[in-house]
Amino acid sequence: MRATPASSGVRTEIEVANTYARNATYSVQISIADGKGWTAYNRFWLQDVPPGQTGRDSAVIGSKDMGPAPQVPKIYIDEFTPLVDRK
DSSP states (O other): OEEEEETTEEEEEEEEEOOSSSOEEEEEEEEEEOSSSOEEEEEEEEEEEOTTOEEEEEEEESOGGGOSOOSSOEEEEEEEEEEEOOO
C-alpha cells in the first residue's frame, strides 16, 4: 500500500497477491488518517485475481471539504476479506 498527498485528498494505491490455487476476490477496507482528526475511508474490491497474480487498484480518498490532506498520511487496514472461487 502507498498513500501520497494530493490536491483533493490522499492518493492511495493497493496491491494484493493471490497465493491461492484458484481465482480470488479481495475486499479491503482502509482508513487514511493524520492522527489529528483528519480521517477518510475506502473499500477496494480486487476481483477475479488469478492464482499467482497480483490485483491492483488506486483511488483518491478524501476531499477538499475535509480540509488539507495529511502530508504524512497513515494507512490502516480495517478489514481484509479474501473470497476464493469454488471448483
